[in-house]
Amino acid sequence: MAEPKLIVRNLRKTFQVDEGFGRFSSINAIDNVNIDVREGELITIIGPSGCGKSTLLMILAGLYDKTSGEVLLDGRPIEGPGLDRGVVFQEFALFPWLTVRNNICFGLKMKGVPAAEHERIIKRYLDMVKLAEFEHIFPHRLSGGMKQRVGIARALAYSPEILLMDEPFGALDAQTRTSLQQMLVDIWAETKKTILFVTHSVREAVFLSDRIVVLSRRPSRVRTILDVKIPRPRVRLSEPFLRCEEELEELIARELSEESSAGAAA
Amino acid sequence: MQKASEVSLAGSATLTPERRATPAYYLSALLDNVLPIAFVLLLWEIVARMEWIHPALFPTVTDIFKKMWELTVEGIFLRDVAHSLLRLLSSVFFAIVVGTLSGLLMGTSRWAERILVPPLNFFLAIPGIAIFPIVILWFGLSEKAIIFTLAFEASLSIMLNTWAGVKSVDTSLINAGRALGCRGARLFYKILIPAALPAIITGYRQGFSRAWRILVAGEMLASIGTGIGFRIFEARAFLASDVMYAGVIVIGILGFLLERVALRSLEIFTVQRWGMVREL
Numbered sequence: 001m002a003e004p005k006l007i008v009r010n011l012r013k014t015f016q017v018d019e020g021f022g023r024f025s026s027i028n029a030i031d032n033v034n035i036d037v038r039e040g041e042l043i044t045i046i047g048p049s050g051c052g053k054s055t056l057l058m059i060l061a062g063l064y065d066k067t068s069g070e071v072l073l074d075g076r077p078i079e080g081p082g083l084d085r086g087v088v089f090q091e092f093a094l095f096p097w098l099t100v101r102n103n104i105c106f107g108l109k110m111k112g113v114p115a116a117e118h119e120r121i122i123k124r125y126l127d128m129v130k131l132a133e134f135e136h137i138f139p140h141r142l143s144g145g146m147k148q149r150v151g152i153a154r155a156l157a158y159s160p161e162i163l164l165m166d167e168p169f170g171a172l173d174a175q176t177r178t179s180l181q182q183m184l185v186d187i188w189a190e191t192k193k194t195i196l197f198v199t200h201s202v203r204e205a206v207f208l209s210d211r212i213v214v215l216s217r218r219p220s221r222v223r224t225i226l227d228v229k230i231p232r233p234r235v236r237l238s239e240p241f242l243r244c245e246e247e248l249e250e251l252i253a254r255e256l257s258e259e260s261s262a263g264a265a266a
Numbered sequence: 267m268q269k270a271s272e273v274s275l276a277g278s279a280t281l282t283p284e285r286r287a288t289p290a291y292y293l294s295a296l297l298d299n300v301l302p303i304a305f306v307l308l309l310w311e312i313v314a315r316m317e318w319i320h321p322a323l324f325p326t327v328t329d330i331f332k333k334m335w336e337l338t339v340e341g342i343f344l345r346d347v348a349h350s351l352l353r354l355l356s357s358v359f360f361a362i363v364v365g366t367l368s369g370l371l372m373g374t375s376r377w378a379e380r381i382l383v384p385p386l387n388f389f390l391a392i393p394g395i396a397i398f399p400i401v402i403l404w405f406g407l408s409e410k411a412i413i414f415t416l417a418f419e420a421s422l423s424i425m426l427n428t429w430a431g432v433k434s435v436d437t438s439l440i441n442a443g444r445a446l447g448c449r450g451a452r453l454f455y456k457i458l459i460p461a462a463l464p465a466i467i468t469g470y471r472q473g474f475s476r477a478w479r480i481l482v483a484g485e486m487l488a489s490i491g492t493g494i495g496f497r498i499f500e501a502r503a504f505l506a507s508d509v510m511y512a513g514v515i516v517i518g519i520l521g522f523l524l525e526r527v528a529l530r531s532l533e534i535f536t537v538q539r540w541g542m543v544r545e546l
Binding site: 015058061062063080081085086087089091092093094095096098106107110111138139140141158183 | 403442447537541
């Protein structure tokens, strides 16, 4: 089999927490995580809230430092942020002083893509996220769902090797969420990008993923990796979908109950 | 194809044309402001004509405006205004350069912050005019003394606001900038400065208005020979109350134009258009 696109080996992350009065304590956020992400797959990371899944993604994005371990993208170690990865944030994080077009263009300029190609690339991704008419609008005039579509276009435009998405639909209402999930699957099918997606929603994970990585409660370890074999296009109320959802739900519930019993024991 | 301004967003909200600093905006702003002021002037004229108070102390509006017209035609007012504005603009220019740079430094370097914040807070507590006598010792009764004092005063406000603005930039914007390949200087001018711009512009506005206040007092104290503040102070010696009133009105008009037209337009063209401050 081909070499994995992204390799996470023995990853650990410890935060130093300032408790005031000169005292520090350390919080063990991630404890020995190992994941192999294959080329072109859509992989979801799920786990109980506060389990460190967003921290993991931020480390992959290069925005947080890891404490120890190895992260390799195409065999090269990741050191700091870079344009080989596209990041989509839960808070959208669009630049309010730039129009939709210039938000998308930002990465192109940073990467040094020749200006002659900007027009074509921007148009392609604006069409992909169905925002062609909003090219010259400032982001504050868009709805949440539209903002995140710009966020996705911005992260894809400079054609990174992998798309990292940190609970991108977490701040949206249920309907918008559903339609963006479909849009993401379509975009994935069209661009054949490798996508690593963090979520806390079981349904979202089952709808999107080739594989689902279930993390334990903090400090996070990989509990299981679930292969989702439901054929696409997926129907949310179909028999296999519901079964998969239930299985995943149970896994996470077990994690949470272990947490409460561990808490009781301590 | 549908035009962007007609496309409906999320059901109810529609895209209305953006509010810009158009001629129509200025016209309606003018009317909103002129009418109440005209009423006050009318009341003043009536009271002054009753001569309850001696006209040398409380001249009529028509006398004041007659004097203003005379002084303008003679070129005295124009020169005064030009000199006052020149002092204001040159000092605020220095203040913007020094204040913005040091504010940005304080917002990004922990060391600069540690060293600069306590003196900044201390100096902010001092009304700029209090240091004027000391500045006169250094520079004499000169342009330099006035400009230095003004620049000192304005740069403090600009520093404070720039620093606060940079400190409060949303972490997710910084992260997005870094994820998109910005580091060092680029992160600075592509992300930090535009994101902190609402606060920086507030700083400029404050700096302008603080400098403006000090300017008038400075011109009075320095007996510099020109300037609106000087004109009012000099008129006092001749009990030329109409000149004094006229001077005060000119100061009011100038201050208003600077604050509400020049700086407000800057805001409308930038941060308000970007939705980073609420529209009024």
